[in-house]
Amino acid sequence: MDSIISISALSKTYASGFSALKGVDLDIRRGEIFALLGPNGAGKTTLISVVCGLVNASAGTVRVDGHDIVRDYRAARALIGLVPQELTTDAFETVWNTVSFSRGLFGKPPDPAYLEQLLKDLSLWAKRDAKLMMLSGGMKRRVLIAKALSHEPRILFLDEPTAGVDVELRRDMWQLVRRLRDSGVTVILTTHYIEEAEEMADRIGVIAKGALILVEDKAALMKKLGGKQLTLQLAAPIEEIPSALARYGLALGKGGGTLVYRYEAETEDNAIADLLQDLAAAGIAFADLHTTQRSLEEIFVSLVSEREPAGEGAR
Ligand SMILES: Nc1ncnc2c1ncn2[C@@H]1O[C@H](COP(=O)(O)OP(=O)(O)O)[C@@H](O)[C@H]1O
Numbered sequence: 001m002d003s004i005i006s007i008s009a010l011s012k013t014y015a016s017g018f019s020a021l022k023g024v025d026l027d028i029r030r031g032e033i034f035a036l037l038g039p040n041g042a043g044k045t046t047l048i049s050v051v052c053g054l055v056n057a058s059a060g061t062v063r064v065d066g067h068d069i070v071r072d073y074r075a076a077r078a079l080i081g082l083v084p085q086e087l088t089t090d091a092f093e094t095v096w097n098t099v100s101f102s103r104g105l106f107g108k109p110p111d112p113a114y115l116e117q118l119l120k121d122l123s124l125w126a127k128r129d130a131k132l133m134m135l136s137g138g139m140k141r142r143v144l145i146a147k148a149l150s151h152e153p154r155i156l157f158l159d160e161p162t163a164g165v166d167v168e169l170r171r172d173m174w175q176l177v178r179r180l181r182d183s184g185v186t187v188i189l190t191t192h193y194i195e196e197a198e199e200m201a202d203r204i205g206v207i208a209k210g211a212l213i214l215v216e217d218k219a220a221l222m223k224k225l226g227g228k229q230l231t232l233q234l235a236a237p238i239e240e241i242p243s244a245l246a247r248y249g250l251a252l253g254k255g256g257g258t259l260v261y262r263y264e265a266e267t268e269d270n271a272i273a274d275l276l277q278d279l280a281a282a283g284i285a286f287a288d289l290h291t292t293q294r295s296l297e298e299i300f301v302s303l304v305s306e307r308e309p310a311g312e313g314a315r
């Protein structure tokens with residue numbers, strides 16, 4: 001496999017004694033869009049901060065296109081653009097100056113044509129002479145993306161790119177990310193939204209409590225994560241589930257007033273129609289029904305509990 005980033009046995013224990021990463025092994029493929037999916041506090045920002053050289057690892061190694069991030073820091077860092085989770089900007093500078101300066105920091109010669117195209121792609125061109133403090137939150141975020149891309153990195157990290165972002169920026173961002181991928185840039189994004197990972201990623205890694213639980217191609221993972229649940233509020237409580245309904249694997253709620261049916265979103269199109277028919281045939285009436293997608297929280301709980309012993313699955 002042609003990896004552009006190789007992370008091996010990476011651990012991070014903060015000065016507080018908190019262990020934020022626990023032996024992470026991960027290879028990022030050249031040219032892919034990789035989503036690191038996990039709940040708040042899972043260690044996503046810590047992981048990408050280590051790769052970008054902002055946080056020192058406690059143990060393990062990271063190589064970026066063959067360059068060790070400690071011994072060969074400058075070469076590794078020059079390949080990377082980072083859009084941070086937090087908005088931090090130098091308020092009094094203009095958009096153009098901020099982005100050109102950022103390019104200069106990486107020792108790249110000025111390239112006004114490149115920056116012009118970049119600002120146009122991000123709908124920032126009209127704002128090029130505006131001071132950052134005059135911009136809306138969404139515009140500031142666009143500037144952060146422009147800064148991250150100013151030195152033409154081969155790898156782009158986006159840390160929670162759409163948290164608190166409006167629909168228009170989200171759409172522009174996804175278009176930009178796809179264009180970047182098409183031009184050979186590797187993109188790694190972190191998110192706690194399944195939908196975001198689903199929308200964007202070629203592969204998804206799930207992280208929880210500092211451990212990488214699994215890494216899979218999106219299609220395979222969405223199947224696992226995509227489970228839905230149908231809850232039927234019964235017109236009158238029942239004592240047990242009739243044997244005629246056994247094949248659905250229903251669960252009877254407390255007091256016998258609800259029936260819960262779990263199913264996969266895509267695979268069982270007719271199952272609900274069949275179930276409702278069989279219910280009627282069994283003389284069970286319902287007063288209400290609703291479906292829910294499994295929440296991320298539930299999914300993590302079930303993934304963690306299904307988890308193989310340490311070391312399995314993280315490849
Ligand atoms: N500088 C720090 N010192 C101590 N603990 C930290 C520090 N930064 C982050 N943490 C803790 O490490 C855990 C992972 O944080 P983070 O990597 O930001 O998670 P995520 O980005 O997935 O939300 C959290 O419990 C957080 O409180």
Ligand SMILES: [Mg+2]
Nearest residue numbers: 044045085160
């Ligand atoms: Mg974070």
